[in-house]
Amino acid sequence: MPLFPEVVSAETRKKDSNFTHGDHRTQQSLARKQLIAQQRKSLPIAAVEKRLVDEVRKNDTLIIVGETGSGKTTQLPQFLFNAGYCADGKVIGITQPRRVAAVTVAKRVAEECNVNLGQKVGYSIRFEDETSSTTRIKYMTDGLLVREALLDPFLSRYSIIIVDEAHERTVHTDVLLGLLKNVQHARSQSMLKQQSFDRLNGKNPVISDKEVKNQGISGLKACQHAKCAPLKLVIMSASLDARGFSEYFGGAKAVHIQGRQYLVDILYTYHSEPDYLDATLITIFQIHLEGGPGDILAFLTGQEEIESVERLVHERARQLPEGSQKVLVVPIYSALPSEQQMNVFKPAPPGHRKVILATNIAETSLTIPGIKYVIDPGLVKARSYNHVTGMESLIIIPISKAQALQRSGRAGREGPGKCFRLYPESEFGKLIDSTVPEIKRCNLSNVVLQLKALGIDDIIGFDFMEKPSRMAIVKSLEQLSLLGALTDDYKLSDPVGLQMARLPLDPLYSKALIMASDFKCLEEMLIIVAMLSVESIFYFPREKLEEARASRKSFLSSEGDHITLLNVYRGATECLEKSKAANIKEKTVEKSLNKWCRENFINNRSLKHARDVHSQIKGHVQQMGLVISSCGDELVQFRRCLTASFFLNAALKEPDGSYRAIASSQNVQIHPSSVLFRTKPDCIIFNELVRTNQNYVRNLTRIDPLWLPELAPQYYEAQK
DNA sequence: GAGCACTGC
Known part of the structure; x- marks a missing residue:
């Protein structure tokens, strides 16, 4: 029996790009069209089209709870388009937490609508914009829509905004929800004003400054003249509990759509397993020896665990009786180079069973075909942030019930499956219902800066779905003040605060760019900020x-x-320039860079990302009128600039070789990945403070301690 | 002597 996932498979995508003419092709494409029509009709959501459109018409905000495979992401926007929601050139916007989802869904919907991508159906994500003036159904990442609100606070081109996967509660989703609630209110107000104004046929309606403040929206005046029709909101969630969303949107109506998922048998252990890696290993071989065909997916917490279980599986596989089915172990985690990541999609050779050892990446980001068995130890490595010390930590914690459900669902995509939870059923009952929203677990400086830029001055009073602690907000306000982004009365400063808000970077990095302009080393800082913004280069x-x-x-x-x-970065640039000078094709240039990456043990995905960030940020700073100059070999100048920018992150060596972070008085160690791990200079400046087994600082540079009072007197003079 | 997962006009 076929299963039609919401996101198109890799095979489908390949066919998209191979589209050509010719008789054979025409026949093929006709068959494909019929297949698509058939698939669409058989989706659970197809039966309730009329009812859904009615509900959207009747309700300003609608909550849709849709299970996996319901087809909500691809179908609802088309239903609404057909119902006339794009009249007057208005756009239906659909947000996704992840880039790949926005891209693949947009491609699928364009195909279903039989249009070229970027015409009626398009997508927009950072670094990639496949939309045009004719785009009416626009898929995008939620973070991008938040950014878009900085330019158009009323999101005036959208008639409907659909927030998909809202249950994931990323920072961006939470900020967006608060923002949309404001915009919706402001737009219905502006409509009311406009209507009463039309009736009175007088002058322009006037909205007082107080009202602007109440609505917490800047630029409201700009919207007075343009008729802003009310904004429809649809919040889509896969979590079974819609209450939170409904309450947040003033008792909004919630509807439920059935999904299409095969039955997954859940099995628990009798007792708690003290060693979950050993339990995972035992379960892998129990399934391998006793279970029917089908691949195994085991969820582990990180690279180290994956590598050690991989070794153990290999060892034990050697002891298998002669002639029994073999085991193919495939690891997958985010830091793995993409070529090796692709291995999970290759089918196992005949006579082999595939055992995938994955981090959370396989929970939502990647859908691996062929999984019949899931092994879930019930743990996850999660980031948490201490607002008092500014320390980030990675800790292994129990997953939530929602996560356990998501993981087991991975076994039921193509047929009935089994999920082995490596803990007793009584433990499941003790898990929290859903994961703590990210906004309560991260540094809020960026959120605060963006809200300020959107004209929302009262951050503590802002209507978040779940409010971050007062302390977290106050700390961020303090940090932004120290960086000069806020005035004495905590308003966004001009130009520094405004410029910082415009840059899609950590505020600390934005400030470093502004500093570097004064220190005449902006060229170097652009590279550093780009490289620091990406994951694991080496x-x-x-x-x-x-x-x-x-x-x-x-x-x-x-x-x-x-x-x-x-x-x-310069090495990579040199390699690129060399191959460009040799006048070879673009594809070959890319290949030679990938080869260079392989030879130098550089993660090519991270480097590509850094190059993208670099070119985007470079465009921004040029627009802002900053001068891009290089300090050449005067690297002292650059290190002084790092000191002036990251003065809050300085540390001094203690007699025992550990360090004391000056601002927080914490005892820290140099992370073993640093090139200064052995050198241990007297005074350093660092970019990251992370707690894993110990307190570590990462990404550091040796500085002269005398530079601190000289370059950051506002902080170090006051400290004395 | 060590690196969960996402994301940004």
Whole structure:
């Protein structure tokens, strides 16, 4: 029996790009069209089209609870388009928490509508905009829509905004929900004003400053003249409990759509397992020896666990009786280079069972075909943030009930499956219902800065679905003040605060760019900020650790990690320029860069990302009128600039070789990944403070302690 | 001597 997932498969995507003419092709494309029509008709949501459109018409805000496979993401926007919600050139916007989802869904819907991508149906994500003036159904990431609100506070081009996967509660989703609630209110107010004004046929309606403040929206005046029709909101969630969303939107109506998911048998252990890695290993082989065909997906918490279980599986597989089915172990986690990530999609060779060892990446981000068995130890590595110390930590915690459900669902995509929970059923009852929203677990500086830029001055009074603690907000306000982004009365400062809000970066990095303009090393800082904004540039595979280390030496700077990163970026640029000069095709240029990455143990995905960030940010700073100059070999100048920018993150060496972070008085160690791990200079500036097994600082540069009072007197003079 | 997962006009 076929299963039609909401997101198109890789095979479907391939067919998109291969579209050509010709008789055979025409026949194929006709068959494909029929298949699509058939698939659409058989989706659970197809039966309730009229009812859904009616509910949207009747309710300003509608909550849709849709299970996996209901087809809500691809179908609802088309229903609403057909119901006339794009009249007058208005757009239906659908937000997704992830880029790939926005792209693949948009491609699928364009195909279903039989249009080229970027025409009626398009998508917009960071670095990629596949939309045009004719786009009416627009898929995008939620973060992008928040950014868009900075330019158009009323989101005036949208008639409807659909927030998909709202149950994931990313920071962006939560900020967006608050923002949309404001915009919806403001737009219905503006409509009322407009209507009463039309009746009175007098002058322009006037809205007082007080009202602007009440609505917490800047630029309301700008919208007075343009007729802003009311904004419809649809919040889509996969969690079974819609109450939270409904309450937040003033008792909004919630409807439920059935999904299409095969039955998954849930099995629990009798007792708690003290060693979940060993339990995972035992279960893998129990399934392998006793279970029917089908691949196994085991959820582990990180790279280290995955690598160690991988070794253990290999060892034990050797002891399997002669002639029994073999095991193919495939690891997958975010930091793994993309070529190796792709291995999870390859089917196992004949006579093999595939065992996938994954982090949370396989919970929502990747859908791996062929999974029949899921092993779930019930744990996850999660980020938490201490607002008092500014310390981030990665801790292993129990998952939520919602996560357990999501994980087990991975076994029922293509047929009935089994999920082995490595804990007793009584433990399941003790799990929290859903994961704590990210907004309660992260540094809020960026959120606060963006809200300020949107004209919302009272952050503590802002109507978040779940309010972050007062302390968290106050700390962020303090940090932004220290960076000069806020005035004495906590308003956004001009130009520094405004410029910082415009840059899609951590506020600290935005400030560093502004500083670098004064220090005449903006060229270097652009590179550093881009490199610091991405994950793990260096790749250290366990089996080639020594080679990888030797390779990093060629980029190493004794001044620290920042200049080492600078050297890597320049090395890559040099490689690109060389192959460009050789006048070869663009594809070959890319290939030679990938080869360079492989040879130098650089993660090519991270480097590509850094290059994208670099070019985007460079565009922004140029627009802002900052001068991009280089300090050349005067790297002291650059290190002084790092000091002036990151003065809040300085640490001094203690007699025992550990460090004391000056601002928070915490005892920290240099992270072993730093090039200064052995050198241990007297005074350093760092970018990250992370607690794992110990308190670690990462991404550091050696500085002269005397630079601190000289370059950040506002902080270090007051400290004395 | 060590790196959950996402994301940004």
